[in-house]
Amino acid sequence: MLWQDDFCRVVLVEDTPGYPGFCRVILNRHAREMTDLDRHERDRLMSAVWKTEQAVRDVLRPDKINLASLGNVVPHLHWHVVPRFRHDPHFPNPIWGEARRAAEPAQDTHPGEALRKALEQAA
Amino acid sequence: MLWQDDFCRVVLVEDTPGYPGFCRVILNRHAREMTDLDRHERDRLMSAVWKTEQAVRDVLRPDKINLASLGNVVPHLHWHVVPRFRHDPHFPNPIWGEARRAAEPAQDTHPGEALRKALEQAA
Numbered sequence: 001m002l003w004q005d006d007f008c009r010v011v012l013v014e015d016t017p018g019y020p021g022f023c024r025v026i027l028n029r030h031a032r033e034m035t036d037l038d039r040h041e042r043d044r045l046m047s048a049v050w051k052t053e054q055a056v057r058d059v060l061r062p063d064k065i066n067l068a069s070l071g072n073v074v075p076h077l078h079w080h081v082v083p084r085f086r087h088d089p090h091f092p093n094p095i096w097g098e099a100r101r102a103a104e105p106a107q108d109t110h111p112g113e114a115l116r117k118a119l120e121q122a123a
Numbered sequence: 124m125l126w127q128d129d130f131c132r133v134v135l136v137e138d139t140p141g142y143p144g145f146c147r148v149i150l151n152r153h154a155r156e157m158t159d160l161d162r163h164e165r166d167r168l169m170s171a172v173w174k175t176e177q178a179v180r181d182v183l184r185p186d187k188i189n190l191a192s193l194g195n196v197v198p199h200l201h202w203h204v205v206p207r208f209r210h211d212p213h214f215p216n217p218i219w220g221e222a223r224r225a226a227e228p229a230q231d232t233h234p235g236e237a238l239r240k241a242l243e244q245a246a
Contacts, residue, residue: 033188035177046169054158064198065156068191072207072215075187084195092195094219 002112003119007041008048010119012112018089018103019082021060021111023052027077034069034077045077052081055118059111066094125235126242130164131171133242135235141212141226142205144183144234146175150200157192157200168200175204178241182234189217 002023003010013022025048031037037045053065062083069079084091089099125146126133136145148171154160160168176188185206192202207214212222 033176033180034190035173035180035188042169042173043166046165050158050165053156057156057158064193064195065158066191066193066195067157068189068193068217070187070189070191070217072187072189072217094191094193094195094217096217097220 002116003123005123007044010048010052012115013080016095018099019095020109021056021062021083021115023056023081023115025049025052025079025081031077032071032075037077045079049079049081051119051122052079055115055122056081056083058118059114063091068094125239126246128246130167133171133175135238136203139218141222142218143232144179144185144206144238146179146204146238148172148175148202148204154200155194155198160200168202172202172204174242174245175202178238178245179204179206181241182237186214191217 001009001011008025008027011024011026013024016022027045034042049067057065060083063086064084066082066084067079069077071078082095087104089101089103090097093100124132124134131148131150134147134149136147139145150168157165180188183206186209187207189205189207190202192200194201205218210227212224212226213220216223
């Protein structure tokens with residue numbers, strides 16, 4: 001867990017090798033689609049997504065950010081915020097296809113604490 | 124082209140078999156990331172995304188909506204708004220992986236005109 005309030009939470013995704021700093025922004029209450037939220041809730045959730053994107057950019061300096069809200073398996077609103085690098089397993093493809101190269105051996109990349117601080121400061 | 128103003132445009136994506144009603148919302152000016160936009164621009168672009176999502180839901184009644192801003196190949200801000208159906212080629216996986224089943228033969232599904240009307244009314 002990187003950050004939370006009574007509306008949503010930001011977690012570090014640690015089950016995807018090759019993607020340090022991959023974050024997920026998860027709505028606390030249950031809803032399926034962004035257009036199921038009222039305007040205020042939509043703005044509030046996206047504000048958390050932008051703060052997470054900015055924190056990920058500041059901490060990891062990725063070549064590109066990927067954002068996605070899919071939820072086909074778990075239809076509960078959550079946003080993937082994925083720092084992408086030219087050397088990552090799927091670049092330039094989306095991370096959900098077949099890998100083009102192996103994940104680099106785990107480096108000393110533990111961005112959790114820096115992300116937690118950046119999100120605290122942005123809140 | 125389904126809709127446009129001086130800020131962004133909504134186009135129907137017709138190069139992805141099995142995904143009728145797949146739309147793309149494209150920023151007119153050049154920017155790479157959402158956090159490169161100011162708050163007003165971010166809100167304005169997302170407002171077009173929500174209108175597109177609502178139009179796609181109203182016209183196609185999908186099982187799920189997928190939203191994504193990737194831009195690894197073309198780093199120019201654009202949002203994919205993808206109506207997903209349990210019988211589509213990749214469900215429940217993201218559309219960017221390997222297909223799990225063939226696209227259904229082209230049906231009489233030409234949602235362009237209905238989407239255009241829905242977006243006009245929402246504008």
